[in-house]
Amino acid sequence: MRKEDKSTVIEQIAATLGEYSHFYLTEAAALDAEKTSALRRACFKQEIKLVVVKNALLHKAMESLDTDYSPLYDCLKGSTAIMFSNTGNAPAKLIKEFRKSTSDLLNFKAAYVEESFYVGADQLDALVAIKSKNELIADVIALLQSPAKNVVSALQSGGSKLHGVLQTLSER
Template identity: 60%
Template sequence: MKKEVKDTIIVELGEKIKAYPHFYLVDVTGLDAAATSALRRKCFKNEIKMTVVKNTLLHKAFEASEIDFEPLYGCLKGTTAVMFCNTANVPARLLKEYSKEGIPALKAAYAEEGLYVGADKLEELASLKSKNEVIAEIVALLQSPAKNVVSALQSGANTIHGVLKTLGERPE
């Protein structure tokens, strides 16, 4: 591969690292063409951009980045694919489906501005909540007390009316 081509690839990887807030490094050693194609289709359906990269080029892209990715350097061995995504937990859930087979295996991840190194972090990454899930939980928590007050007022409307009527008719 010519130096110009390598430089172009390094720049493209750097742009993807900046463009996507989360990425996963995955070991795809042992996947045949059919399995790789199936994995790519699943990634596409889940809005994940999967790219198989040369470890040295990815290392250079990490070095050129503003973020310190030094803990990930040790993971750059074997056949590496990078899964870029906008939602932190989607690739982890996809990899969890494959966890029984062991291929592809998680090497490391950069999610929610944190580094996760090792295949044992897959459960932790899968349990991360996306921004939309957190917002939905907050809205549900905020709505709950209001719903309780409204239902109490509606169910007790007859009772409150009776109490007020009795108090109004009571002689002073």
């Protein structure tokens, strides 16, 4: 590959890293063509961008950005595929489901999620448990609605009790 081509690829990788807020580093070299196609289809359905890159070019692209990605540099060995997503836990869930069906042929290396680094296969369960932005918003709304619902139901039940007492008194 010529030097000009390498610099173009590095710029494209850097632009993609800046475009997405979360990314996962995986190793998918052990997958055959059929399983790789299935992985790509699953990624497409969940709006995850899957890109296979050369480690040296990815390293240079990471160095060219403002964020310090140095904890991930040790993971750039062997074959590397990057899963880009705007939902923090979507790739982790996909990897976990895919590993069940392919008998652990898709290896998780590391991830950059919510401005934190997760390195090692043992971090996959922690990443699955991370809630997405929409899930957190739904939780906050549910918590905010709960006291209001309690007050409304208490007022409604109190009103019916008071109405019952008044009606009983009027009948006597």
